[in-house]
Amino acid sequence: MADIKYEIQESLGVISQSGAGWTKELNLVSWNGREAKYDIRDWDPEHEKMRKGITLSKEELIELRNILNNMDI
Template sequence: MAGIKYEIEEQIGVVSESSKGWTKELNLISWNEREAKYDLRDWAPEHEKMGKGITMSREELKKLRDILNDMDL
């Protein structure tokens, strides 16, 4: 992604892995030198490429956790 700087501050966990080696990961990432946010997206094996994803603040991640905990899975 041209023009976008990012730094993975913490790799939290891998949700899944594709047959081509891409992983869906939850990480704490600083985008364009801003405050880090939680980020869920697909990554190529060496983090050289990324897919589309979503970013969430700590409060949004807590709310998502609460929603998931309330689901009957």
């Protein structure tokens, strides 16, 4: 498996935290030197290990916000 390089350029917020210390976060992350995207995933406390997540462009994040704003929750 190829090494995945990442740089968390901006930590935007913690969504939740598990009992083991992992946190589900929204961050602005550059993957393999590419332009940074908005990223939601679980991270270990040292930000060295991660679980699967999703990355979103600015346009996709705006659309997600619009969908959430229109939900009756």
